[in-house]
Structure formats: structure tokens, C-alpha cells
Amino acid sequence: MLRAWLRPDAAIAWATIGLCLLLIVFPTESLQSSTRGLAVWWEVLFPALFPFFVLSEVLLGFGIVHFLGTLLDPFMRPLFRIPGSGGFVVAMGYVSGYPVGARLTAKLREQELVTRTEGERLVAFTTTSDPIFLIGAVSIGFFHRVDLAPILAAAHYGSGLLVGFLMRYHGRKEPMSESPLQAERRGSRIVQALQAMHQARLQDGRPFGRLLHDSIQSALRLMIVVGGLVVFFSTTMEMLRQSGAIHALTDLLQLLFGLIGLPKPLTDAVVFGLFEVTLGSRSAGTASGVLMHQAAIAAWVLSWAGLSVHAQVASILSSTGLRYRPFVIARLIHSVLAALLVYAMWGMIGPH
Secondary structure, X not given: OHHHHOOHHHHHHHHHHHHHHXXXXXXXHHHHHHHHXXXXXXXXXXXXXXXHHHHHHHHHHOOHHHXXXXXXXXXXXXXXXOOOOHHHHHHHHHHHOOOHHHHHHHHXXXXXXXXXXXXXXXXXXXXXXXXHHHHHHHHHHHOOOHHHHHHHHHHHHHHHHHHHHHHHHOOOOOOOOOOHHHHOOOOOHHHHHHHHHHHHHHHHOOOHHHHHHHHHXXXXXXXXXXXXXXXXXXXXXXXXXXXXXXXXXXXXXXXXXXXXXXXXXXXXXXXXXXXXXXXXXXXXXXXXXXXXXXXXXXXXXXXXXHHHHHHHHHHHHOOOOOOHHHHHHHHHHHHHHHHHHHHHHHHHHOOO
């Protein structure tokens, strides 16, 4: 009986019951936190992500992925062991931020342009912060230090590419998908890429009006899921704070930070960043202490991405067969590497 109660699904059930009880005990705080989460979604995430979701769907329909896949195939396969079509996901994911990389990887998987293992490799290192958030919100808004942006960007995106290189060993015994260059070798690579794009457009066949309509519908469905998860995690964090669980975790981290020599005020940033990237980054920027340690924790938060983003990615991948476990392992590696790179590069490109 005890073993049954300790199973993961039973633990989730008990946690859900506990959260429901907390919602009853703290109704006012629950409503306020839900409102804050809804405001973040409507004022920040919706205008930032919705255009990228629509445009990416349109580009997929026009065959741009097939065009880039043919061009980038000789580069992406040796480095990351993913098809050239993954280059489109890398570019869009790094420019537009999480969870765009996961969304585009799911689309490639649906079109059978990547295998399951290749999709898991791809989503593992394309879940990153967008440059606008990293520079505008974190460096300038939270830290008030524009000169902090170079080292945060180098640590965050550099460690992301390192994770991509390390993930090439994930499922290394499994065969890769066929290269488009193996099927047809006549003509230059650019001609082959144009032919691949034309063929993909013919196979899609939808007129632009219908393609745009479908793209908006698909993007709206995904944004509603993202918004629901943001509100849910905003409320969950507030309930954990009201119950004292957050304070207990903070006290535990303070003991650990004391042992490894990190400033104890940064424990709040780690706790908040564990759940939500914006709150964790803001806490790192406002904490008192050595700027180098604050930047390292901010890089950790940006690369871990928070359980809110994890839930968004998991919901996107749920219908594709891609597993969550490789993703979370990659996030752990990415976050640690990003923090270490801040310390390693501080003397070269850090603020002086």
C-alpha cells in the first residue's frame, strides 16, 4: 500500500489535492496571482510569441524549411547529427525564444522531416531566451547594466550550442534520416534547395489565404495553452509561498550556498528561477552581492528556463512522441554550463 502511494502518479494526485486546499484557504491571494499571470501572458508573451508562431507556420507552408534543409544539411549533420531543416529551428528558436524551438521541432516531426531522436536533440538546444528579453529585460531592466549583455549572451547562447554538440551523442547508435542530397545530386546546392522548396509548396497546395487562416488558428490554440500554463504556475508559486514551502526551500539553499561560498541573498533568485524565468532573473538583478555571482545565477535561470517553460514544452511535445527526459537533462547541463561560462569569461568580456 505504501509503495502505491509513493508512485509518481499518486504523488501528483496528492500534490493536486494539496494545491486545491491551498486555493480554498487563500482565495484572495489566488485570484491576485492568477491576474498577474494573465497580465504577463497578455502584455508580454502574446505580442512577443504570436507573430513568430504565425510566421513560422506560413514559412513551413511555403517550403522554406525544405530550402534551408537542403542548404544546411552538410553543416548540421556533422556538428549536431540533425538534418539541415533543423537549421531553421535553430535560427527561429534563438531569435524568438522559448517555446518556439519546441513548436517548430514538433512541426518537423509531424512532417517526418526528423526522427524521434533527432527531434529530441533539436529541441534540447533550441529552447533559449530571445535576445530582446536577455538584453532589454534582464541586462537593462533588472540589472541596469547594458554592459552585462555581452557576457550573458555569450554564456547563454554559447552553452546552448555546446549542449547541441553534446546531444549528438544522444541515441548515437540510431540511424539518421536520409539526406536530401542523397536523393538527387544534379545541379548546384542552391538549385537543389529551390527545387526542394518548390516541391514542398506543391505538396502543401493551400492558397495563401487558407494558409494564413490555418496558421493563425494553430498559433491561437498554442497561445491559449501557453497562457493557461503561465496562469497556473503563477498561482502555484503564490500558493507555495503562502504555505511556507518556498521559505523552506530558500533556507535549504542558503545552507548549500554557504558551503560553496555563494552569497545567500541569491537563493531567492534560484528558487524563483526554478519555477519561472522572469521572476528568477528579476530577483538575481535586484539581489545584493558581487555582480559576477549575480550574472552567473541569471545565466543559470535563463538556461534552465523555469518549470513554466518546461510545462509549455512538454505540452507541445506530448502529441509527437518526443520524450521529455532528454529535454530536462539538457536543461540541467545547459544551466550549469552557462553559469560556469560566466565565471570563465568574466575577465575577458565582463563589465569593468
